[in-house]
Amino acid sequence: MVSILRASLSLEDGTVFHGTMFGEPAGVSGEVVFNTAMSGYVEALTDPSYRGQILVLTYPLIGNYGVPAPRPADSLVGPYESDRIQVLGLIVQQACEHYSHVDARRSLSAWLRAENIPGLAGIDTRTLTRRLREAGTMKGRIVPQGNGAPTPEPLIEVDMTTVAGLVAPAEPRHYPAGDLTILLVDMGAKDNIVRSLLARDVSVLRAGWRADLGALARQVDGILIGNGPGDPKNLAPLVEQTRRLMSDFGKPIFGLCLGHQILALAAGGDTYKLKYGHRGINQPVQDLLTRRCYITSQNHGFAVREGSLPQGWEPWFVNLNDGTNEGIRAHRKPIFSVQFHPEAAPGPRDTGFLFDDFVRLVGAMKTG
Numbered sequence: 001m002v003s004i005l006r007a008s009l010s011l012e013d014g015t016v017f018h019g020t021m022f023g024e025p026a027g028v029s030g031e032v033v034f035n036t037a038m039s040g041y042v043e044a045l046t047d048p049s050y051r052g053q054i055l056v057l058t059y060p061l062i063g064n065y066g067v068p069a070p071r072p073a074d075s076l077v078g079p080y081e082s083d084r085i086q087v088l089g090l091i092v093q094q095a096c097e098h099y100s101h102v103d104a105r106r107s108l109s110a111w112l113r114a115e116n117i118p119g120l121a122g123i124d125t126r127t128l129t130r131r132l133r134e135a136g137t138m139k140g141r142i143v144p145q146g147n148g149a150p151t152p153e154p155l156i157e158v159d160m161t162t163v164a165g166l167v168a169p170a171e172p173r174h175y176p177a178g179d180l181t182i183l184l185v186d187m188g189a190k191d192n193i194v195r196s197l198l199a200r201d202v203s204v205l206r207a208g209w210r211a212d213l214g215a216l217a218r219q220v221d222g223i224l225i226g227n228g229p230g231d232p233k234n235l236a237p238l239v240e241q242t243r244r245l246m247s248d249f250g251k252p253i254f255g256l257c258l259g260h261q262i263l264a265l266a267a268g269g270d271t272y273k274l275k276y277g278h279r280g281i282n283q284p285v286q287d288l289l290t291r292r293c294y295i296t297s298q299n300h301g302f303a304v305r306e307g308s309l310p311q312g313w314e315p316w317f318v319n320l321n322d323g324t325n326e327g328i329r330a331h332r333k334p335i336f337s338v339q340f341h342p343e344a345a346p347g348p349r350d351t352g353f354l355f356d357d358f359v360r361l362v363g364a365m366k367t368g
Contacts, residue, residue: 066104
């Protein structure tokens with residue numbers, strides 16, 4: 001007989017949700033955020049942008065197609081976006097122990113248990129999500145209960161002001177492919193960004209945001225500033241390095257998600273915290289140049305304040321749900337960025353053209 005361990009989620013406003021534990025029976029605390037995607041839980045759980053957060057999945061049935069085999073060390077094999085589960089904890093309505101998929105090798109619960117990540121099931125995730133939408137993102141605690149339950153203290157809490165330093169690589173890594181080379185500035189970049197560039201026959205030099213980016217920029221043909229977790233204003237050294245890259249090198253620069261916010265700050269703009277962020281694969285954005293709409297994948301809690309953009313910059317994309325900025329472009333320099341994830345392919349390839357355009361621009365400038 002399988003024993004069931006009761007547990008609860010306590011939000012900082014005093015709201016409590018009761019359920020049962022799966023995965024690792026442990027207590028954690030962190031920022032509680034939600035994602036509205038109907039699939040892709042393997043990609044979401046390994047996305048470094050979720051580092052330090054407790055993730056709520058709003059789709060009611062999670063784990064039904066299982067989890068693939070662990071990927072080999074130093075491999076970029078999908079669908080994993082990094083080499084580990086990044087979330088602190090997972091909250092679902094129903095966790096499927098019995099899965100069915102040709103590539104599945106283990107259950108979601110077994111995967112969580114293998115990486116010491118607690119899960120909480122039996123939660124009314126719609127009510128919880130409405131609570132987060134009304135009150136905004138809150139901190140919360142998953143607390144095991146009952147006789148024999150592990151003590152929840154001390155609860156783990158990641159300092160979100162330094163979390164980008166936890167997910168960035170310590171040393172640069174080179175992925176050889178074609179004649180063009182892109183520097184990927186990594187503050188928690190998803191592996192599919194690398195895969196997207198390699199698929200276009202572009203070599204990638206992947207380096208952590210604390211590296212000497214100026215020295216590395218001399219070795220490459222273009223620069224891509226990737227995604228990551230946390231507040232962009234906590235990365236002041238990277239903002240300053242980006243400002244120098246923009247002014248001193250004349251090479252194409254493309255920013256994605258957190259990289260979009262970093263570019264805006266480096267240009268002289270401002271960013272702010274959203275009430276509950278954009279996290280899902282169905283965020284509609286509009287290209288302000290062509291007026292065409294795209295469905296995008298997003299995972300961020302901060303946004304660029306559009307009215308703060310200095311002279312020489314213009315907004316490029318806008319979110320059709322709430323009107324927030326989703327992209328910017330420089331008038332006279334080959335520099336642009338988007339808030340969403342073209343590598344995530346929710347459409348499935350709606351905005352993949354952004355990588356194509358960037359690679360073409362890098363190639364054209366290299367050949368003069």
